[in-house]
Amino acid sequence: MNGAIIAAAPNIRVAQLFFVAPGYRKNMSSKDLPMRILEGGRKRVAPLCCTRPDEESPDAALAVTYNKYHIANSVEVSEWESGKSLDNILENQGITIRRRPLTGPPAHAVGPFEFRLENAGNTPRNILEKIIWNKDVEVAQLKERKPLGMLAKEIQNAPPVRDFLGALKASFQQTGMPALIAEVKKASPSRGVLREDFDPVQIAQTYQKNGAACLSILTDEKYFQGSFENLEAVRRAGVECPLLCKEFIIDAWQIFYARSKGADAILLIAAILPDLDIKYMTKICQKLGLVALVEVHTEREMVRVLGIDGIQLIGINNRDLGTFEVDISNTKKLLEGERGQIIRQKGITVVGESGLFTPDDIAFVQNAGVHAVLVGESLIKQDDPGKGIVQLFGRDISS
Numbered sequence: 001m002n003g004a005i006i007a008a009a010p011n012i013r014v015a016q017l018f019f020v021a022p023g024y025r026k027n028m029s030s031k032d033l034p035m036r037i038l039e040g041g042r043k044r045v046a047p048l049c050c051t052r053p054d055e056e057s058p059d060a061a062l063a064v065t066y067n068k069y070h071i072a073n074s075v076e077v078s079e080w081e082s083g084k085s086l087d088n089i090l091e092n093q094g095i096t097i098r099r100r101p102l103t104g105p106p107a108h109a110v111g112p113f114e115f116r117l118e119n120a121g122n123t124p125r126n127i128l129e130k131i132i133w134n135k136d137v138e139v140a141q142l143k144e145r146k147p148l149g150m151l152a153k154e155i156q157n158a159p160p161v162r163d164f165l166g167a168l169k170a171s172f173q174q175t176g177m178p179a180l181i182a183e184v185k186k187a188s189p190s191r192g193v194l195r196e197d198f199d200p201v202q203i204a205q206t207y208q209k210n211g212a213a214c215l216s217i218l219t220d221e222k223y224f225q226g227s228f229e230n231l232e233a234v235r236r237a238g239v240e241c242p243l244l245c246k247e248f249i250i251d252a253w254q255i256f257y258a259r260s261k262g263a264d265a266i267l268l269i270a271a272i273l274p275d276l277d278i279k280y281m282t283k284i285c286q287k288l289g290l291v292a293l294v295e296v297h298t299e300r301e302m303v304r305v306l307g308i309d310g311i312q313l314i315g316i317n318n319r320d321l322g323t324f325e326v327d328i329s330n331t332k333k334l335l336e337g338e339r340g341q342i343i344r345q346k347g348i349t350v351v352g353e354s355g356l357f358t359p360d361d362i363a364f365v366q367n368a369g370v371h372a373v374l375v376g377e378s379l380i381k382q383d384d385p386g387k388g389i390v391q392l393f394g395r396d397i398s399s
């Protein structure tokens with residue numbers, strides 16, 4: 001293997017990693033982290049890519065560096081530092097999603113036989129967990145095919161980043177209504193196929209023409225029938241609305257990948273990412289010129305995210321990604337009281353997400369305090385998704 005293990009910090013407790021993702025060695029201990037995979041068999045000491053935030057010197061907090069060989073994800077670093085497993089870290093922040101199956105994948109092939117050893121540790125408890133476990137394997141494979149060094153080169157040739165946040169603010173000011181992030185989404189696990197004749201470029205152009213400030217392009221293939229080709233195609237077709245890459249990001253590598261495909265913004269979901277990941281990934285976004293839309297669904301997630309410096313854009317999802325239940329009063333609940341005050345003080349832009357179908361819904365979330373809305377189903381299902389925008393807002397927002 002072309003690899004080198006860099007010295008571990010002193011006083012490390014040894015913890016076993018239960019799940020071995022592709023690229024990891026079996027029974028790797030926390031002592032071995034951080035690990036740098038190097039190209040060409042050369043051994044080289046790389047700087048630590050992420051350091052723990054230092055409470056006393058916020059400026060030095062989370063010094064993110066990356067080289068063209070490897071990025072250590074902050075969760076790996078925190079596992080390494082604390083000797084705790086990732087799930088332990090997540091649990092402490094109220095995150096119930098387990099990022100990997102504890103007992104490994106359920107299927108075991110022995111010779112011609114396949115034993116399916118299903119147990120509580122390898123059966124996803126809900127759809128979000130299922131998506132994340134699948135994503136973990138998918139990303140590991142993609143990373144092997146395209147290491148960061150290769151991606152970094154591609155980013156140099158990527159089209160320039162557009163100002164996603166600026167476009168939302170300008171539209172909000174101009175129309176006096178929440179800016180629209182219109183979603184290019186073919187299907188979802190909760191609703192099935194939303195539109196059979198799905199032409200992402202044509203839909204994107206219609207959205208733009210009818211007043212969308214920005215677009216959201218689903219890239220998850222397995223559960224949403226989206227793709228990075230769709231993102232690239234919309235960008236290449238000259239659509240001017242800034243683009244959000246709608247993906248389940250669990251690894252910093254995916255942010256670089258999104259940028260290489262022309263994204264202007266990415267999604268970070270607080271239900272699956274611990275604070276340290278959100279901080280670290282936000283820093284990477286800043287370095288790449290992207291904005292992060294940080295999505296929350298519960299009060300606890302909102303409080304966590306408000307405690308993180310540098311967050312400019314928060315999305316409140318009205319849909320519980322674990323159960324699919326939708327309740328638009330969630331946006332109001334999360335913006336009430338002290339949380340709303342902090343948002344106003346910090347000048348954070350808020351997006352109301354999911355389950356918005358009528359002008360009354362738009363008025364409801366606007367009164368609750370949002371500056372933008374993220375809408376998929378109610379537009380994409382219309383014969384003419386452009387007219388869908390007029391119906392949704394109760395007026396033409398394109399001029």
Ligand SMILES: O=P(O)(O)OC[C@@H](O)[C@@H](O)c1c[nH]c2ccccc12
Nearest residue numbers: 317353354355356374375376377378
């Ligand atoms: O189709 P709707 O109900 O208008 O929802 C759009 C968008 O909010 C939803 O697709 C979404 C919000 N957060 C997500 C995270 C991943 C996948 C999808 C989503």
